Amino acid sequence: MTRYASVAVPVPALDALTYVLPEGVDAVRGARVLVPVGTRVVTGCVLEVAGTLPPGVDGSKVKAITELVDPEAHLPGPVVELAQWVAGYYLCGMGDAISAAMPPFSWIESEPAYRASGQTPSSAAGGDLALGDTRGGRLGGDRAAEARDLVLAQLGEGATLGRSALLGRLAKSGVPADAARRALVALQRAGVVDAVRALRGHATRFKTTAFLLPTTPALEAGAVASTPKQAAALGRLLANPGGIAFTELAREGVSRAVATALVTRGLAAVVQRRVERDPFEGAAALQDEGREAAKAAVEPTDEQASALARLGAMADAAVFRVALLHGVTGSGKTEVYRRLAARVCAAGRRVLMLVPEIALTPAVAATLRHTFGERVAIQHSALSEGERHDQWHRIRRGEVDVVVGTRSAVFAPLGSLGLVIVDEEHDTSYKQDETPRYHGRDVAIVRAQRAGAMVVLGSATPSLESFQNARAGRYELVSLTRRVMDRPLAAVTLVNMRDEYAAEGPDVIVSRTLRHAVGERLARGEQAVVMLNRRGYASAVLCRACGATMECPNCSVSLTYHRRAHRARCHYCDYAVAVPGACAECGGEILEYTGVGTERVEAELVAGFPGIRLARVDRDTIRRRGEITRVLDRFARRDIDVLVGTQMIAKGHDFPAVTLVGVISADVGLGLADFRAAERTFQLLTQVAGRAGRGDTRGEAIVQTLYPEHYSIRLATTQDYEAFFEREMRFRASMRYPPSQWLISVVVRAPSMLEAMAIARRLADDTRRAGAPADVRVIGPAPAPLSRLRGDHRAQFFAKGLDRHALRAAVRTAVASRPEVRRQVTVDVDPLSVL
DNA sequence: AGCACGCCGACT
């Protein structure tokens, strides 16, 4: 009987394809297979094997699986099913979802390779006349024929070349890719060139390294070395009969020459061994610090103890439950996670812990290592692909009990799941802002539900979604209201910048209050953090004569001035120009720089406090991975007095000597046309104020704003989360925004707004028709707030409703009915931002 | 996303 496999292929927006399973080949769910797609052969992942063709599939089009890559599952079955849920819920293709769940280096792809057939055009069957002509008596200037000649020259002497290699060489000779492609097609048709398919890449990519080990004669005879250096090296080897890596030997001063000499004399041998790329390696120096951290927190506070008792009892029940751990900043949530995780591990079940993008510092890794030893793995975006690959395979082999990682770690191949922790569950980095647009927290909850595991969502400022679920009794609410050691929360002072402008003029950046406070800290040898959630020097360059601002040619935003580079740059598409001497519109020669960014704040503080040791942390100063860690380490060692930066510095490390946090403008973001603007502001202010006073001295936060009466700012100063929740929920309910209703955003891109609006209007109408009016409300379309982005005009509409299944079905139906515009349409289910 | 196909203006 013919059997069919449903296969997810890594092609965007494409659903699973059906293939015939060759006779005698058995594929399991989660196994990788090579399958033909169009003219290519790609790696896919088996979702299902069935004895019948799925409905709606034309049997005559079904091809056979080319090759089975894995005899057993590569992705565990539950992870495959989780990816299927993601594709269905977030309205993306199965290929998009499965790609997100795959570890690095999972894909093998075929690449056509070419070689000369040895035949001449005339002798080849079906030889192409035109080709023969040009090969014969060409006068020159025939670029296509020239391209064909170059191809044949490259393929001379029986060489077989992959397409990318061939196109690369031709490009060097000045042949554009398109022309080269055409030349290849023509030569193939003429039978002069044969194409073969070759596989590219590997199914896994482990790293091996050379080890030197003592040979049996050396071990038995106590052999004598002939030189002092060889004797020393041999001594080391005899002490380590298991072998020593060459890199390690080099560190110990044993050169390659000495090692080679030992090998020549038959006393040592070289073997290649698989080694783990160790993401903890950099943290090795911090092991002590990790031990200290683990020790310092040995005694839980009463509050922590009672929270642990409740959470522990839930975990012991070993069923799906969600707890929301609402703990003020500095209340010791991490310690609760650590103990709870240890308890679940002791009961023989495994733990998955999700953290936001930047939170995982080497110190945290060291603490984890110290608690869980070798049985902890990291899946973090700051790791190299190789490290992530190795960690993934350790987890897959069952060598790991605890996985700590960012968003994508929710797909970690961990079995026997007992506990899922989502730290800082409100953090927006959990939502992926490209396809598949999934939310790590929400996928984690689904995963736990299916595994019968417990979930702990932790935050000082829970998302409205989670807190509402707790209010409704769907989640268990566990609160930590006091900071550890009963440290008081930072005293927050609001500075009304309107008053400041009236007193000091309109150019004030650092208010008198903040200036004075920074001066005090410098005098006392304490540290300060100054935050402004906007990078660059000035947010706009403006002509004083005509009022025109420098705009991005591709996006509907003004360009940000970066003084160091003396360029105006678009923060969306990275377009950059030198700032001209005069206004491009009217020729006016006086240009003004308005709107403050971090670069400006840095300049202001450096000018105001001579000799200040200051570092700036934003995307402009932090380029490479690990760089932020270096700056934060210097800050922790107190080589730096003041840290200026964007929200990058609002989260993460604790700095005991920081007693002051300044916020240059709490209003950045409040002006955005985004329904979550107030929530973001409240969260950011609360989190950043929590940075102050982690040591023995009480912290102080000074927040500058033009709207001291705005509820998100006012309530953040008292850290009154519940009051904020009530107030914000009233707004959400009145506007039918989440979490009072479900929301799907649809953005349409087109070369003109007219066109974008026309397509969006059709899709919006289709959506309206596809859902019952009671279930689905369609708002719009209208030009998106960012009406132009990277050269595209953008129109947007929303679908809202209480029934998320009906809502999704309506949007899915509408989008599926117009495949011709698929490439221009972006669907975002549960969007975090609607810009 | 690739990749092929087919249409059309440019050039010989």
Added chain:
DNA sequence: GTCGGCGTGCTC
């Protein structure tokens, strides 16, 4: 007549 630039549609 080709060449080559680009929009369109499909992938079991």
